[in-house]
Amino acid sequence: MRGMSRRALFAGSAAGAAGALLPAAPSTAAPAAASAPIAPTAPTAPAASAAKKPKSEGTCASYRAGYHFTVPDQWKNDPQRPVWIDGEYHYYYLYNADYLTGAVGTAWRLATSTDLVSFTDRGIAVPKDTTPNGDVWSGSAVVDTHDTAGFGAGAVVALVTMSPGGGTDHQEQFLYYSTDGGRTFTDHGTEPVLPNPGVADFRDPKVIRDEERDRWVMALAQGHTIGFHHSADLRTWTPAGTFTHDGLGVLECPDLFRITAGDGTDKWVLGLSANGKPAGLPNTYAYWTGSFDGGSFTTDTTEPQWLDHGWDWYAAVTFDKHRPDGTPDPRARYALGWLNNWDYAHTAPTIDCDGFNGTDSIVREVTLERDPSGTYYLASRPVAALDSYVSRTTRLGDLTVDGTRVLDHRGISYEVSCEITWDRLTGAGLQLRRSPDGNRHIDAGVWGDYAFLNRRATVNPDVSGACQESRTPFDPSARTVRLRVLVDRTSVEMFVDDGRHVHSTEVFPYLVDDRLALFAAGGTAVFRNTVIREFSV
Numbered sequence: 001m002r003g004m005s006r007r008a009l010f011a012g013s014a015a016g017a018a019g020a021l022l023p024a025a026p027s028t029a030a031p032a033a034a035s036a037p038i039a040p041t042a043p044t045a046p047a048a049s050a051a052k053k054p055k056s057e058g059t060c061a062s063y064r065a066g067y068h069f070t071v072p073d074q075w076k077n078d079p080q081r082p083v084w085i086d087g088e089y090h091y092y093y094l095y096n097a098d099y100l101t102g103a104v105g106t107a108w109r110l111a112t113s114t115d116l117v118s119f120t121d122r123g124i125a126v127p128k129d130t131t132p133n134g135d136v137w138s139g140s141a142v143v144d145t146h147d148t149a150g151f152g153a154g155a156v157v158a159l160v161t162m163s164p165g166g167g168t169d170h171q172e173q174f175l176y177y178s179t180d181g182g183r184t185f186t187d188h189g190t191e192p193v194l195p196n197p198g199v200a201d202f203r204d205p206k207v208i209r210d211e212e213r214d215r216w217v218m219a220l221a222q223g224h225t226i227g228f229h230h231s232a233d234l235r236t237w238t239p240a241g242t243f244t245h246d247g248l249g250v251l252e253c254p255d256l257f258r259i260t261a262g263d264g265t266d267k268w269v270l271g272l273s274a275n276g277k278p279a280g281l282p283n284t285y286a287y288w289t290g291s292f293d294g295g296s297f298t299t300d301t302t303e304p305q306w307l308d309h310g311w312d313w314y315a316a317v318t319f320d321k322h323r324p325d326g327t328p329d330p331r332a333r334y335a336l337g338w339l340n341n342w343d344y345a346h347t348a349p350t351i352d353c354d355g356f357n358g359t360d361s362i363v364r365e366v367t368l369e370r371d372p373s374g375t376y377y378l379a380s381r382p383v384a385a386l387d388s389y390v391s392r393t394t395r396l397g398d399l400t401v402d403g404t405r406v407l408d409h410r411g412i413s414y415e416v417s418c419e420i421t422w423d424r425l426t427g428a429g430l431q432l433r434r435s436p437d438g439n440r441h442i443d444a445g446v447w448g449d450y451a452f453l454n455r456r457a458t459v460n461p462d463v464s465g466a467c468q469e470s471r472t473p474f475d476p477s478a479r480t481v482r483l484r485v486l487v488d489r490t491s492v493e494m495f496v497d498d499g500r501h502v503h504s505t506e507v508f509p510y511l512v513d514d515r516l517a518l519f520a521a522g523g524t525a526v527f528r529n530t531v532i533r534e535f536s537v
Contacts, residue, residue: 063352063508063511065488070350074356075099077315077345078338079360080108081141082336084143085156088113090156091112091119093358094108105135109122109124110183117385126158131190132190133162133164137160137162137203141156142208143156155179158178161173161204171201172202174192175187175188201223206256207234217256220254223251226270228243230295252272253317254271256297258330267289267290267368269368270297272286273285273314284309284504285316288304288305308337311505312491313337317336332367334365339506340359348508359490363382363383364502379499390533391536394531395531401520403520404517405519411532413487414534416484417533418482419529420445421479426447427447429452430483433487442509449474455505458507459510
C-alpha cells in the first residue's frame with residue numbers, strides 16, 4: 001500500500017541522475033552548448049535547512065507546499081469538481097483517514113474557499129463504509145436548484161461510484177444528498193441509481209445540467225468509451241449515446257462543458273484523464289472541442305489536445321467560474337488537478353516529516369482561444385486571486401545571459417516570470433531549485449523546436465527514468481517565449497506563452513537546494529522583465 005520507501009526513492013533518483021542537465025536533441029546525440037552545465041552527480045546529504053519545522057515533527061523540515069492545496073493529513077487523490085454554494089466554492093476530494101495504517105478506502109472530504117487559493121478544511125462530507133457497498137470513489141456533486149430529485153430546492157446531490165462486495169471489478173453509481181449546504185451527506189439507500197450493465201469499467205460520473213433539453217446529463221467512464229446518460233430527476237438514468245477513443249488506455253474522470261471563446265464562438269469540450277505514455281503522449285487530461293446534441297459528441301479533430309503536458313496532473317476537473325454576482329461566466333472556467341501519478345503515487349517526502357501524501361496543482365483559469373491556423377484550444381493561467389497573496393516581489397528587469405548566470409535569489413517556494421528574446425540561439429531557460437554546487441536542479445525553457453520541463457537532475461519519484469522530461473512544440477523562428485513558472489516544495493508548473501501549453505511535475509529537491517539560475521546555449525538571450533514573487537497563504 002505504501003509502495004517504495006523514501007530511502008529507495010533517493011537511491012533510485014541518485015542512480016538515475018547521470019543524465020545531462022539540458023534536454024537531449026531529437027537525434028541520439030545531445031547538442032553541444034556554450035558553457036554547458038555539468039552533468040549531475042549523486043545527491044549528497046543536505047545541510048540544515050531554514051524551512052519551518054512541522055508541528056508533528058521537530059527533527060526534520062517540512063516539505064508541505066507553501067501555496068498549493070495539501071491534504072491536512074493521511075492521503076488524498078482525485079479532486080471532485082467544486083460547486084458554488086452560498087458564495088463559496090465547495091471542494092470535495094477523495095480522502096483516506098487510515099492511509100498510514102495500510103488500510104484502503106476513500107471518503108469525500110470537504111474544503112471551502114472564496115478565492116480558490118486559501119481553503120478552509122470542513123472535514124468528512126461523505127463517509128466511507130457507512131453502507132454495505134463500502135467506500136466512495138469519484139463522482140460529482142450538483143446543486144438541485146429546482147428540486148428535481150425531491151430532496152428539496154437547493155439540495156446538493158452527489159453521484160458517486162462504489163463497488164459493492166468490496167472488490168474493484170463491479171462498479172455502479174449511487175446517490176448521496178445533502179440538505180445542509182453540502183456539509184454532510186446521507187445515502188439514498190443501498191441500491192444503485194445506475195446499475196452496471198455487465199462491463200469491467202463503469203465509473204466516475206460527471207453530471208451537468210442540460211438546460212436546452214431540461215434534463216441532467218451524465219458522462220461516465222466505460223473502458224475505452226465515455227457513455228452519456230440522461231435523467232429528469234437524478235435518480236433514474238437512461239443511456240443516450242457513447243464516445244469511443246482507443247490508444248489512451250482505460251479512460252477515467254470524464255468532463256463535459258460548454259465554453260465561449262473571445263470571438264463569440266461556442267464550443268462543447270469533452271475531457272478525460274488518459275494514459276498516452278505508450279504512444280509518447282502525456283498521461284494527464286486529454287480533451288476535444290466539438291459539438292454535443294445531448295446524446296453524442298462530435299469532435300472537431302480526431303486526436304485530442306492536452307490541458308497539461310507534464311507527468312503529474314491527473315484526475316483533473318474543470319468547474320464554473322462565478323462572477324461577483326454569483327452567475328457563471330460563459331467565457332472562462334477553473335481547473336484543478338492532482339499533482340501525482342499512479343505509477344509512483346505512494347512515494348513522497350511529505351510522509352516522513354508532515355504525515356500526509358496529497359498535493360494539488362494551483363487552480364487555473366481556463367479560456368477558449370483560437371490559434372492562427374483556426375484551431376480552438378484551451379489556454380490556462382494561474383487563478384488571478386494568487387496576486388492577492390504576494391508577500392515579496394523582486395524585479396530584476398532585463399538580464400543578458402550567455403552560458404549560465406546564477407542569480408542572488410534564494411528560495412524554495414516562489415514564482416518566476418520572464419520573456420526570453422534572442423537573435424540566434426539553441427536553447428534558453430531557467431535552472432530551478434539549484435543546489436549550492438550546481439549539480440542538482442530542475443530545468444525549464446526552450447530547446448530547438450520544443451519547450452521542455454526536465455526533472456532528471458533533481459530527486460524525483462520516477463525511478464524508471466522514462467518520465468524525466470516533458471515537451472511541447474515551439475516555433476524557434478519567433479525568437480521569443482514567455483515563461484511563467486510556479487515553484488513549490490514538491491512541484492513545478494510551467495506556463496508557456498500565456499498558457500498555450502502547461503507542464504506540471506512532481507519534484508522532491510533537498511530543501512537546501514534553493515538557488516536560481518538562467519541559461520542560454522548557442523547564443524545570447526535577454527531575459528526581459530524578470531520578476532520573482534513569493535506568496536504567503
